[in-house]
Amino acid sequence: MALTVxxxxxxxxxxxxxxxxxxxxxxxxxxxxxxxxxxxNDGTHFxxxxxxxxxxxxxxxxxxxxxLGSSINVNGKLIxxxxxxxxxEISASSIEITGICEPDFPLQKKRHNNEYLxxxxxxxxxxxxxxxxxxxRSLVAxxxxxxxTEKNFVYVHTPIITGSDCEGAGExxxxxxxxxxxxxxxxxxxxxxxxxxxxxxxxxxVSGQLAVENFCMAFRNVYTFGPTFRAExxxxxxxxxxxxxxEPEMAFSDLNDNMDVAEEMVKYLIRYxxxxxxxxxxxxxQWVDKGLLERLNFLLNSDFGRVxxxxxxxxxxxxxxxxxxxxxxxxxxxxxxxxxxxEEVYKRPVFLTNYxxxxxxxxxxxxxxxxxxxAMDLLVPGVGEIIGGSQREERLDMLEKRISxxxxxxxxxxxxxxxxxxxxxxxxxxGLGFERMVMYMTGVENIxxxxxxxxxxxxxxx
RNA sequence: GGGAGCUUAGCUCAGUCGGUAGAGCAACUGGCUGUUAACCAGUUUGUCGGGGGUUCGAGUCCCUCAUCUCCCGCCA
Numbered sequence: 001m002a003l004t005v006x007x008x009x010x011x012x013x014x015x016x017x018x019x020x021x022x023x024x025x026x027x028x029x030x031x032x033x034x035x036x037x038x039x040x041n042d043g044t045h046f047x048x049x050x051x052x053x054x055x056x057x058x059x060x061x062x063x064x065x066x067x068l069g070s071s072i073n074v075n076g077k078l079i080x081x082x083x084x085x086x087x088x089e090i091s092a093s094s095i096e097i098t099g100i101c102e103p104d105f106p107l108q109k110k111r112h113n114n115e116y117l118x119x120x121x122x123x124x125x126x127x128x129x130x131x132x133x134x135x136x137r138s139l140v141a142x143x144x145x146x147x148x149t150e151k152n153f154v155y156v157h158t159p160i161i162t163g164s165d166c167e168g169a170g171e172x173x174x175x176x177x178x179x180x181x182x183x184x185x186x187x188x189x190x191x192x193x194x195x196x197x198x199x200x201x202x203x204x205x206v207s208g209q210l211a212v213e214n215f216c217m218a219f220r221n222v223y224t225f226g227p228t229f230r231a232e233x234x235x236x237x238x239x240x241x242x243x244x245x246x247e248p249e250m251a252f253s254d255l256n257d258n259m260d261v262a263e264e265m266v267k268y269l270i271r272y273x274x275x276x277x278x279x280x281x282x283x284x285x286q287w288v289d290k291g292l293l294e295r296l297n298f299l300l301n302s303d304f305g306r307v308x309x310x311x312x313x314x315x316x317x318x319x320x321x322x323x324x325x326x327x328x329x330x331x332x333x334x335x336x337x338x339x340x341x342x343e344e345v346y347k348r349p350v351f352l353t354n355y356x357x358x359x360x361x362x363x364x365x366x367x368x369x370x371x372x373x374x375a376m377d378l379l380v381p382g383v384g385e386i387i388g389g390s391q392r393e394e395r396l397d398m399l400e401k402r403i404s405x406x407x408x409x410x411x412x413x414x415x416x417x418x419x420x421x422x423x424x425x426x427x428x429x430x431g432l433g434f435e436r437m438v439m440y441m442t443g444v445e446n447i448x449x450x451x452x453x454x455x456x457x458x459x460x461x462x
Numbered sequence: 463g464g465g466a467g468c469u470u471a472g473c474u475c476a477g478u479c480g481g482u483a484g485a486g487c488a489a490c491u492g493g494c495u496g497u498u499a500a501c502c503a504g505u506u507u508g509u510c511g512g513g514g515g516u517u518c519g520a521g522u523c524c525c526u527c528a529u530c531u532c533c534c535g536c537c538a
Contacts, residue, residue, distance in 0.1 A: 030497045037497055052496080067489095085498050108473060108488050109499060115531070116473070170537065207538090232536055233463060245538060324534090335534075388538060433538030446531095447538095458529090 006044035008078070012088045015078050020090060022049065022074045025126070026101070028109050031064040038066065038095075040074065046132060046279040050081065050089040057095060068109055069101030069126070114449050121453055121462040129287070132280035133450055136273055137438050143272035144225055144246055144434075147265055153248060154219040158208030160227065163200055164412070171231040172203035173241075204229035207431065208247050209363075210416050213392065216249035216427055217419055223248035225434075233457045237446045238383060238436060242455040249429035255365075255374045255391040258428040259351050262378060262387055263304050265432070266349070270296050273441055289443025295381075296441070298348070305350035309333075309372065312341055312352050319345070332359040335384060342379040349380045362402045363416075364390040365426075376430070383440045389430020396420035 003020055024042030031037070034055040039048040051074050053063055066072070076092035083089070106120050107127060117124040124130045145155065161175050177197040178184065184192040193201045208224040215222045225246045232239070248265075250257060274281055274296065285293045307315075316327035316337055325334045333341075333352070342350050354372040357364075364373035378387035393399040399420055403410050410417060438450040448454040453462045 030500050032494055034495055082496065083498070103489060106472075110473075110487060112473065234536065239537070243538070385538065431538060436538060
């Protein structure tokens with residue numbers, strides 16, 4: 001493969017005073033009457049390489065006017081740089097302009113705000129911020145597979161299109177090939193889904209959990225990691241219509257095992273990115289969130305808080321703080337409560353456990369008190385809820401009771417319920433919002449800025 | 463789904479009491495023998511988000527629609 005900017009930063013000392021060839025884009029240029037500098041980047045590394053050219057080049061005049069964003073091929077000698085800002089540079093013997101960047105290129109040599117860059121999402125990966133974000137996103141994805149593979153978990157590809165309309169995690173996008181102008185009807189006037197592509201109504205998945213639980217009963221420890229879709233009109237910084245989720249599921253395990261794995265995973269991902277993207281992390285720390293590195297390093301060396309819902313509620317009530325929603329046992333925690341707990345009381349990630357049964361999903365295991373279920377949420381400062389999980393109800397009679405209490409139909413869950421008949425055992429799992437993890441690690445505050453082409457209500461332009 | 467705010471040059475923004483459009487950056491032109499978001503000088507750039515209303519006169523006040531942003535709910 002051809003030499004890259006990454007290669008040179010790794011091993012420039014060995015290549016000093018040799019001829020090199022590089023391709024890349026002009027990030028910025030500075031010119032004088034008889035010489036000029038081009039900062040070259042080819043996307044393989046966060047840092048640029050400075051190219052020096054002089055008036056002996058036959059296309060010197062053209063080069064002095066080269067526009068930001070143009071692509072070039074450079075031949076030259078790798079030399080020690082007399083300047084202090086870089087250890088080496090390329091003294092060009094020839095520069096070929098392979099693709100001029102036209103003057104209406106929207107990216108300028110200055111900071112743009114993120115809202116503007118969203119309107120040109122097809123160009124924003126060329127900026128420092130978004131190159132750093134998407135590099136980190138890629139590394140986190142890899143680190144997830146590395147973590148679970150090292151722990152002997154099996155990666156399961158749960159379906160994107162689901163025939164189960166009872167995943168229970170939110171509004172769904174329907175998948176159909178029916179002609180919407182001429183919908184087939186049954187005799188009683190309802191839409192006849194037997195004529196649809198799959199012979200039944202189908203949707204995009206909102207969670208792989210029910211499917212992954214099946215595989216957990218075969219492989220013990222499994223995980224799924226893929227896209228999920230929610231058709232909710234959520235207009236917030238931390239919700240997207242299409243996002244990725246990591247969902248491990250572990251047999252013969254309880255809620256404490258669940259929290260142990262979650263905490264170990266979060267720390268593993270952070271450590272991996274700190275070690276493998278130091279330039280990008282330094283950039284975030286300088287330009288996005290000044291306290292980022294300090295906070296992440298602190299987190300690596302501390303234990304996450306673990307408190308029950310009941311204890312947390314007592315802390316909220318005792319705080320005497322004025323909330324818009326008065327804290328009271330039995331209510332769901334509001335965002336203001338969660339923020340107060342994780343940002344002001346504990347000042348670090350906190351697991352909240354054992355929520356009242358009425359505010360949680362049917363599949364969560366009933367505790368012995370008959371009032372709470374073995375659920376756990378991980379709250380982190382700045383982002384809020386990043387993980388939601390639980391120990392699953394493994395007792396068939398209890399599960400059926402919960403299904404009917406919540407007004408659901410047990411026929412819809414027949415194969416899920418069968419797991420409780422064929423070798424049931426206590427098991428648990430959780431869902432980690434991938435983008436929320438990336439937000440937490442980069443300090444970027446809007447989920448739309450950690451997804452290459454974000455989908456949110458009324459927005460699917462790119 | 464509920465609420466609040468924003469919208470002025472390519473970008474970031476200012477625009478006072480309602481009196482007829484501004485700055486910085488970018489772009490363009492020229493200068494400069496080691497720059498580092500290079501520097502210096504000059505030039506160009508407007509459907510003031512759309513529509514309607516009040517007024518002698520609206521970027522400014524009122525109504526309405528739209529976009530975007532933020533907050534809440536839902537959740538990851």
